[in-house]
Amino acid sequence: MPGNIYLCDVWYTSGLFDMxxxxxxxxxxxxxxxxxPLQTTLASSFECLCNQSCRxxxxxxxxxxxxxxxFNQSFPSRFSLTTSTxxxxxxxxxxxxxxxTNYDSYYNGCAPS
Incomplete structure (x- = not known):
């Protein structure tokens, strides 16, 4: 389900939170x-964390x-903000x-015979 914030008084709901x-x-x-929590993290995206007002x-x-x-959004990324974690x-x-492939570095670093 989408992430929402419910600011309600426990007395108002009698301790029951019916969504x-x-x-x-x-x-x-x-x-x-x-x-x-792990499932929540993996299903969510970084969309809210990249938006100042949402954060x-x-x-x-x-x-x-x-x-x-x-997050610094000035760096290009192949992932969109709505891509799931x-x-x-x-x-x-x-x-x-x-x-x-850099063969010179390989031969200098590994020194094969």
Whole structure:
């Protein structure tokens, strides 16, 4: 399910949080909620973390204030902001593979006979 922030009083809900009744205060783009934290991380994207206003909303709900630097979007990437973390991990965070054979370096470094 999409990642939402629900700011509601426990007294208002009588301790029960029915997602069919509660109305989200904020929706965080790119955040997917799953059963386990690892599943949530892998299903989500970096979309919210690269957006200053979304990141501020996300950090505002924590009682302990932390400073998180926003990603530098000026560097080109083959991954879009909506690419899931699982997809990026599956591709080992590799942006570009360059195959360059340098025989001189090999022979100097390995000194084969």
């Amino acid at each position: 069919n009744i509660l109305i989200a205060n904020e929706t965080l783009p790119g955040l997917i909620v799953d059963c386990l 501020n909303i996300l950090l505002a709900v924590y009682s302990n204030k932390i400073e998180v630097q926003i 699982r997809s990026i991990v599956d591709q080992l965070f590799i942006e570009n593979i360059q195959i360059q």
